[in-house]
């Protein structure tokens with residue numbers, strides 16, 4: 013028995029040898045590394061940061077993304093253009109000497125890994141391996157396979173997924189890791205199951221897999237699905253699969269019933285080979301079971317990494333009153349005893365910092381006393397960024413009554429998402445049309461980690477208006493809650509669990525259509541939010557406090573990672589701790 017976890021580790025529930033290998037197409041590792049696009053990557057990064065804080069034995073695999081996702085530029089009418097974000101891996105990571113190969117379109121492609129050591133608050137390290145095909149000996153095309161996150165067409169995507177899934181498993185072996193759980197964070201990594209099956213069968217793509225072989229792979233795999241939006245589930249044509257993966261592997265996938273509607277479906281593959289699968293909020297588990305009724309799918313609700321997303325002024329306040337929160341986020345519940353004046357003061361500082369950032373980006377001077385709403389997320393149509401503009405006159409009236417209203421927007425559209433890009437132009441056009449002395453609407457360019465942190469910490473209310481049931485979870489409202497910022501949102505995703513009316517924020521009531529839901533949004537703003545903000549500072553401050561206490565203490569990755577350990581990674585430990593301990597240490 014060789015302990016590989018640090019002193020601070022979570023010995024009670026985590027085996028000290030053998031580890032979880034966490035696979036994700038994107039991981040937000042640090043702000044200066046453009047290795048993520050949005051929510052999925054931020055969640056992956058927050059998961060690993062909490063795993064490191066808790067001393068969990070874990071390693072992660074992703075692609076290097078040498079050219080990043082993209083930097084967003086918006087012209088005066090909101091037209092988005094994109095710029096690549098090249099970065100230098102050697103500034104952040106160490107190259108591993110190991111080399112492995114994968115087969116893509118019949119070519120042998122060699123890959124290496126760059127190791128990034130993610131250090132937890134108490135010193136435990138979770139290594140992240142960023143896979144890279146930019147090696148001499150690979151063709152020019154293959155050298156570019158790990159350049160662009162979500163770039164190119166579906167051919168490029170399938171080739172990247174071979175590198176991530178199959179390359180990642182081989183790299184884990186080459187690095188000598190003892191993996192006892194493979195966690196697929198979204199279907200992008202599903203091909204890791206094929207690599208495990210081939211290794212179980214002693215080699216290549218041919219040969220019949222017996223039920224016991226499949227079971228041996230299933231014992232090691234868990235899978236998290238992240239979206240009820242169909243386009244979010246990777247599917248490839250039979251022709252593509254045969255050409256890129258090869259005829260033998262495609263035949264195997266067909267035999268394993270990983271095709272649906274004539275397309276090879278990565279979510280199905282991941283589900284077939286996982287002994288545990290989950291959605292990312294209670295409601296999302298339900299929606300996922302309806303999409304894939306032949307599988308058992310549970311729920312583990314997302315969270316965010318508290319020390320990453322709580323702004324400095326609130327962190328200082330917490331350190332003074334409940335320093336234990338850094339070790340165990342459950343202590344955030346005791347914010348309930350912090351004097352409300354301190355919460356107001358801490359938030360006022362975060363708001364000043366945000367408005368200063370807006371000023372330096374746009375030249376606009378916003379008023380720190382005025383009620384400020386935040387709406388920042390990927391510009392996808394189901395998020396309904398323009399719902400607030402359904403009735404412009406009503407919005408202007410509310411702004412006048414409130415003595416002013418400021419609305420901060422931000423968000424990128426995927427470069428190939430024309431409707432998403434049109435949505436940004438629409439918000440920018442409405443902003444120009446509606447902005448007056450009472451109402452200021454600003455669209456901020458290049459939504460990313462740091463702007464996300466400043467927005468969620470500094471606005472007064474976080475607004476979210478997705479079309480049900482497409483928001484799997486959402487995490488930005490959790491970041492706001494950590495900062496004592498209430499949400500005003502549609503009851504979808506995490507908010508179904510997080511909303512306590514008038515205590516952690518407000519629900520936009522379910523309507524039969526956009527118009528009805530917009531009416532509820534206006535009514536809540538006018539009758540609940542504005543009067544409390546203007547006339548009842550003490551009550552407002554208490555609402556901020558209950559928001560942080562109730563939702564901050566629950567919607568964090570510290571709790572979430574513990575749930576993954578108990579429900580997904582090592583559930584046997586609850587039933588027969590001694591026996592499982594033996595098995596876990598035996599590897």
Ligand SMILES: *Cc1c(COP(=O)(O)O)cnc(C)c1O
Pocket residue numbers: 049050051052054388389390459460461464465485486487488489491
């Ligand atoms: C938190 C975060 C997200 C995810 O938030 P949602 O609520 O899911 O939209 C996306 N992008 C960035 C930059 C973030 O910080």
